[in-house]
Amino acid sequence: MVRGTGVSEGIGIGFVHILKEQKPVFERHSITDVEKELEKLRNAVDSFVLSTEKLAAKLKNEAGEKEADILNGHIMIMKDPVLTSEIEKLIQGGECAESAVEQICNMFISVFSARDDELTRQRAADMEDLKDRLIKHLIGADDIQLSSLPPDTILCAREITPSMTAGMDKEHIAGIITEKGGETSHCAIIARACGIPAVSGAEGIMQLVHDGQKAVIDGATGEIILSPDEETMELCRERKAQYDESVSILRSYKGKPTLNFDGERYSILCNAGNAEDIDKVLSGDGEGIGLFRTEFLSMNRKKSPDEQEQFEVYRTAALKMQGRPVIIRTIDIGGDKDIPYMEMDEEDNPFLGLRAVRYCMKHPDILHEQLRAILRASAFGDVKILVPMIADIGELRLVRNMTEEIKKELSAEGKAFNENIETGVMIETPSACLISDILAKEADFFSIGTNDLIQYTMAADRGNSDVSYLYSVFKPSLLRAIKYTISSAKAAGIPVEMCGEAAADRLMTPLLISFGLDSFSVSPSSVLAIRREISLYTKEKADRITEAVMQMSSSEEIKEYLVQNDN
Amino acid sequence: MVKQKLLVINPEGLHLRPAGVFAQEMDRFKCDITIRYKGTRVNAKSLLSILAACIKCGSEIDIECDGPDELEAINKAIELIESGFEGV
Numbered sequence: 001m002v003r004g005t006g007v008s009e010g011i012g013i014g015f016v017h018i019l020k021e022q023k024p025v026f027e028r029h030s031i032t033d034v035e036k037e038l039e040k041l042r043n044a045v046d047s048f049v050l051s052t053e054k055l056a057a058k059l060k061n062e063a064g065e066k067e068a069d070i071l072n073g074h075i076m077i078m079k080d081p082v083l084t085s086e087i088e089k090l091i092q093g094g095e096c097a098e099s100a101v102e103q104i105c106n107m108f109i110s111v112f113s114a115r116d117d118e119l120t121r122q123r124a125a126d127m128e129d130l131k132d133r134l135i136k137h138l139i140g141a142d143d144i145q146l147s148s149l150p151p152d153t154i155l156c157a158r159e160i161t162p163s164m165t166a167g168m169d170k171e172h173i174a175g176i177i178t179e180k181g182g183e184t185s186h187c188a189i190i191a192r193a194c195g196i197p198a199v200s201g202a203e204g205i206m207q208l209v210h211d212g213q214k215a216v217i218d219g220a221t222g223e224i225i226l227s228p229d230e231e232t233m234e235l236c237r238e239r240k241a242q243y244d245e246s247v248s249i250l251r252s253y254k255g256k257p258t259l260n261f262d263g264e265r266y267s268i269l270c271n272a273g274n275a276e277d278i279d280k281v282l283s284g285d286g287e288g289i290g291l292f293r294t295e296f297l298s299m300n301r302k303k304s305p306d307e308q309e310q311f312e313v314y315r316t317a318a319l320k321m322q323g324r325p326v327i328i329r330t331i332d333i334g335g336d337k338d339i340p341y342m343e344m345d346e347e348d349n350p351f352l353g354l355r356a357v358r359y360c361m362k363h364p365d366i367l368h369e370q371l372r373a374i375l376r377a378s379a380f381g382d383v384k385i386l387v388p389m390i391a392d393i394g395e396l397r398l399v400r401n402m403t404e405e406i407k408k409e410l411s412a413e414g415k416a417f418n419e420n421i422e423t424g425v426m427i428e429t430p431s432a433c434l435i436s437d438i439l440a441k442e443a444d445f446f447s448i449g450t451n452d453l454i455q456y457t458m459a460a461d462r463g464n465s466d467v468s469y470l471y472s473v474f475k476p477s478l479l480r481a482i483k484y485t486i487s488s489a490k491a492a493g494i495p496v497e498m499c500g501e502a503a504a505d506r507l508m509t510p511l512l513i514s515f516g517l518d519s520f521s522v523s524p525s526s527v528l529a530i531r532r533e534i535s536l537y538t539k540e541k542a543d544r545i546t547e548a549v550m551q552m553s554s555s556e557e558i559k560e561y562l563v564q565n566d567n
Numbered sequence: 568m569v570k571q572k573l574l575v576i577n578p579e580g581l582h583l584r585p586a587g588v589f590a591q592e593m594d595r596f597k598c599d600i601t602i603r604y605k606g607t608r609v610n611a612k613s614l615l616s617i618l619a620a621c622i623k624c625g626s627e628i629d630i631e632c633d634g635p636d637e638l639e640a641i642n643k644a645i646e647l648i649e650s651g652f653e654g655v
């Protein structure tokens with residue numbers, strides 16, 4: 001079995017069709033009639049634009065306007081006055097049109113490929129595609145024809161360019177495998193838009209396949225099975241049927257508000273661990289960022305990120321979310337997350353030591369810098385502060401007092417911020433849970449971090465398999481802790497979100513609805529599944545299940561009951 | 568010459584579609600239009616030059632217009648960038 005990266009979900013079953021590369025071949029020659037060569041270039045540009053417009057119109061029908069924009073982009077690039085004037089300059093210097101096009105395009109390709117930004121590097125692929133096609137128009141060669149393929153084709157190529165993707169006979173394509181490319185390649189974007197399973201980055205696949213070979217691909221896991229036996233095929237067909245059904249159900253929840261069966265509103269936010277995750281939140285249909293982890297800013301570097309750098313990252317997140325909430329967790333280092341330059345002392349018990357807000361109590365300068373950056377970013381969207389590892393009211397007060405001081409500083413400096421920025425407490429220690437009624441009076445919201453709450457409540461290391469029987473959110477102690485925390489928040493009139501893995505566990509959904517949770521913060525890929533799950537429960541049904549569960553004495557019993565009552 | 572500092576607010580930054588719209592709109596003006604970003608000067612009428620500058624969401628840029636219709640040009644630039652390319 002070969003494996004690549006799954007870039008477009010779904011199971012593809014069919015027969016391999018190898019796409020051979022056809023780079024245009026031309027002979028570099030000197031020219032005598034400059035005017036004639038310029039004329040040739042203009043004609044090629046015109047016919048390039050015309051054929052690309054046709055492809056874009058086809059793509060718009062099949063995949064949508066946004067996807068067709070990729071090809072409209074090629075037309076815009078072709079019309080760039082700098083591009084054409086540079087090519088013309090070379091021709092005027094005696095270069096043939098083909099070579100002039102190649103040289104200038106290569107120049108831009110090398111500029112784009114050198115950037116550290118994935119989207120800009122993708123433009124290099126666009127230029128490569130544009131260059132080859134423009135040269136084909138110059139020498140009068142045909143574009144690759146993919147417009148008539150046999151049914152159940154698994155297209156296999158080193159790379160698939162945007163123009164090839166557009167020209168493809170998508171009805172007959174069961175799957176796409178490429179050696180190059182990744183999640184953000186045009187091919188992947190269009191495959192996703194058309195619902196065609198695709199696997200990219202399958203290095204060496206071209207040496208292993210032959211035309212007409214039976215193949216199965218899994219666009220979620222990146223698995224490729226070549227020449228499967230009948231037993232495997234049967235399994236794959238079953239998986240495909242299941243997958244296709246669940247996808248069509250989930251897709252209908254995209255872009256919809258999150259409502260339970262009674263029509264009560266909930267929000268589904270997403271967890272983000274770095275700047276790139278923000279785009280996944282948008283594509284996954286998240287309603288905001290419920291947990292923006294900020295440790296990535298400090299990892300893998302020699303000195304701490306300064307205020308300006310942090311500010312720019314938070315501001316970008318706020319801008320991208322366009323008014324939807326962005327809950328930024330202050331730095332959560334310590335425990336298992338060591339940052340070299342912070343010179344943290346070795347501790348006997350790091351998980352019970354100088355972690356998160358405790359580290360900030362000892363190093364207020366670090367927190368001060370981060371809070372300034374967060375406050376300044378609050379001028380650009382619905383930014384909130386979330387403080388991790390609170391066990392004592394003094395920790396919350398420190399952060400709140402510092403926030404008030406910073407507001408004065410920023411006002412004096414004439415810098416914009418949100419005067420009413422909210423500060424929330426992460427409930428992840430048993431102490432925070434037990435004093436949640438006290439904390440609720442001074443916090444603007446709660447966020448329950450179940451991963452640590454389980455570990456600290458059960459006193460069980462989640463990484464230690466010998467005690468893994470203790471590590472479960474379905475333990476009666478955990479359910480009581482969560483219930484009590486939410487009821488404290490309700491009594492004080494503040495909202496509660498949950499950002500641990502339990503928020504994305506479908507079996508937990510009825511309990512969380514019954515307890516009164518307001519927001520679920522999950523990974524972008526779980527948004528639609530949880531939105532659907534919530535929609536299936538009335539408050540009354542959730543209450544009935546919860547009432548029964550809260551009488552039970554073991555997690556095994558609880559889980560079994562929840563599985564039986566699962567929709 | 569007129570100039571203005573602006574914040575790029577649309578989520579995708581000055582990438583293919585917004586950059587293309589921006590370059591096309593700027594190309595309608597006679598004046599020279601330059602984007603200054605991180606110490607480089609970019610021809611605002613050239614899509615490829617804008618793309619090469621790799622201007623992301625959250626970036627601050629300076630627009631400079633120099634020529635007969637510089638005022639109209641800078642107003643259009645401000646409108647496009649500040650609206651986050653809404654409705655284009």
